[in-house]
Amino acid sequence: MRRADPIASPTLWVAVLFVALLFGMPQLAPLFQWSFPGVSPPVFERGSFFALWLSHAGLVLVAGGAATIIGIALAIFVTRPAGRDFRALISTLAAVGQTFPPAAV
Template sequence: MKAWMPVILRGLLLVLLVAFLLSPGSFEPLLKPLVQQNAPAIYNQGSLLDLTLQHLRTVFAATLAATIIAIMLAILVTRPFGAEFLPLSRSLVNIGQTFPPVAVLALAVPAVGFGEKPTLIALFLYGLLPIFENTLTALTNLPRSVMEAARGAGMTDLQRLMKVELPLSLPVMVAGIRLSVTISLATATIGSTVAAKTLGEVIIAGLQSNNLAFILQGGLIVGVLAVLIYDGLSAIERLLTRRLGIT
């Protein structure tokens, strides 16, 4: 029973999140004590469900782009012809971690305008490092016996990459993606400062009107999403690890 408790708790958390997004008014009595008299307890400047879906869309689009580029770079620098590009690649993927997301937004707005685009750029740059480093670590620490067996079987470089290296590296790569998504879920909230449609709108509205209920709603939705997605990707990582027989 104890082993199932985390699963049950996560299931309840998901049910509560869906119920709140579909019918936030039902939770008004719980949030009413947090607001001043006559102030709204439930965010009323837009749909919480729409903002959540747009928030997730922005995060997943940026993460998908970061995953493709980071994995391609890691593959490049682990090939003999691309090894010399490792320092340059590391410098590139570290840009997002070196510059705060707010600074990236400030630099991106003059180039691409307000809205979702600068937020995508900031999240893309911020998400590169964990995926690149995890993929690089996985590809450079594959079992030597397996690689030698693949060469002995007459596999070409491309066949070894597609049939041996990448499949064996998947659990570690998923761990990097998990970290990138979790970071981006929280970071995406600042996109609302440049008119992107994210849950940051709810938090900003709460700060501007001194409405603690708004702030709590935006923060809790982001937090619950982060927990559920983190756990989901962790489960995928464990499943891949078991299937590949990695200890």
């Protein structure tokens, strides 16, 4: 069996491009200025993109972790005899929660 060439991996290239954009975004200011002439400044200058990404990643981790813990705890609860009466309610709440698009949350 042949091993895949790591350089041919799209995951590697996406990761390299992401890191390059993460640290090189300020150098793209002239491109953004040309693309969006009415926006001043064309690049967010109050914080580094790396710091903004870290804040975003931390927020996503906390929110995802909380949703996972609550969801698993409720799933365990409603599958036990003590929580059987709440199964329909929790199922309805889960269905309502799934109607929101991820970008709206």
